[in-house]
Amino acid sequence: MSIEKFIQDGVTGWMSAHGEHSDIVMSTRIRLARNLTGYRFPIAFTEDDAMAVDRAASGVLLDTNQPNYSYMKMSEIPSLERLVLIEKHLISPHLANPERHGAVLLSEDETVSVMVNEEDHIRIQCIYPGLQLEDAYKKADEVDNLLESELPYAFDESFGYMTSCPSNTGTGMRASVMMHLPALTITKQIERIIPAISRLGIVVRGSYGEGSDAPGNVYQVSNQTTLGKTEQEILVDLGNITSRLIAHERQSRELLIAKSRLALENRLFRSLGTIAYARLLPNGEAARCLSDVRLGIDLGIIQDVDMSILNELMIFMQPGFLQQYAGTELSQEERDVFRAKLFRERLNIANAPASLEEDREE
Incomplete structure (x- = not known):
């Protein structure tokens, strides 16, 4: 399977808006850091060293007896394609540096990503939609066991x-x-x-991890340390904080809703109007x-908008994906124009004046 499949297909598994508490928990991710002796x-x-580690790790997963x-x-x-993979959360920014001799092995459904020569020799990532800590860990552990059976950890x-x-x-x-924590953000709680959470050994960051902000009120909540606790203890602690x-x-x-319903509805529908008609x-x-429209759907205030489309647009709106989709490099203003057109078309606004295909030909 080629890189084009993972680049051109903007939709990935964790965007499905399924899974427990998917109205608040957008995805669950497990990462395992491993190194090889020698x-x-x-x-x-x-x-x-880098080439030898690459051959060893990729050789296990590319075996014909393993899943694709x-x-x-x-x-x-x-x-630009590396940037798109970052935006889809399939690789880390650290891995994207071509001078580090890094590589990635991606499962066909994009739930499993094995990064080679990142900060560690091997980073196993499993990402699922909604709150699925146990299932995501089970899958990551399965891949880990497979690699450990062939490689000297x-x-x-x-x-x-x-x-x-x-x-x-x-x-x-x-x-x-x-x-997605819009109400806690709006009320400044x-x-x-x-x-308070950080004192419990849990860290809250932006959606792209350490050093990133939280656009759209999306936060990444994760364990802070790994020494002195078992995997199950970490999962239980994170699960409790998440709950x-x-x-x-x-x-x-x-x-x-109880105290400011009219003001809230006004905000949510204004935001819907913006993404539906902005130029x-x-x-x-x-x-x-x-974020506002997602909240409106969750509260039953906004209807007839598919939540999975909003999850897709979170990725589609990013600079790398926009330029890849447009087929050319875009200035910031051009990205803002193209982003607005993309939103209108994806939300099926009937009176959008031009299709994206026409825009690409201009």
């Missing part, structure tokens, strides 16, 4: 799996949920909740409006 860690390895995986070497993929009886970053030593597992956040978000939504749509405004 090779320097990526922070200090040589090109020969597609192999992609970062140095052979144009920068760096493991210490006292410290667990050895990793490039000390904070990952132990289980090497990062479990995270991507959550999120500002006091985040510090509490879900409860707080639902209470905040009810409070907004210029900056990325930040698009994210805010999508």
Whole structure:
């Protein structure tokens, strides 16, 4: 399977809007960090080390007896296509650097991503829609066991799996949920909740991880440390925090309806009008409006809009995907114009004046 399939098909499994509590929890992700004995860690390895690790890891998953995986070497993929893979959460920004000799193996349904020569020799990622911590971990563990049966993992009886970053030593597992928390953000409760959560060993970041912001009120909630706890303990702790956040978000939504329904409805329908009819749509405004419309659908205020379309548009609106879809590099203003046209067409607005196919030919 070629890179074009993963680039051109904007829809990926976690966007399906299915799974438990999918109105708040957009996706669940499990990442496992692993290194191999006999090779320097990526922070200090040589090109020969990198190539040997690549051959070893990819050789296991590309075996004909295994499910279909597609192999992609970062140095052979144009920068724009690497950006699209990042926007779809299929690879990390760290892996996208072509000078690091990185590669990725992607399962056909895009639920499993095995990154080679990222921060560690191997990063196994499994991402599912909604809240599915146990199922996502089970799948990641299955891939991990397969690799470990063929490869010599760096493991210490006292410290667990050895990793490039000390904070990952132990289980090497990062479990995270991507959550849409508009009511907590609107009421500013999120500002006091985040510090409180961090004291419990859970970190809250933007949707693209460390150093990213939270456009569209989408947050990534994950475990902070992996040493001293088992995988199941980490899953239970994150599950408990996630359940509490879900409860707080639902209470905040009810409070907004009870105390400010008219103002809330006005905000939500204004946002729907913006993404339905705007001719210029900056990325930040698009994210805010999508968040509002998503909230309106969850509350039953806005109807006849498919939630999975909104999940798709979260990816479609990103700079890399827009330019890939347009077939050319776009300035910021051109992206804002193209983004608005894309939203109108995807939302099936009958009086949109021009199709995207016509725009691409201009």
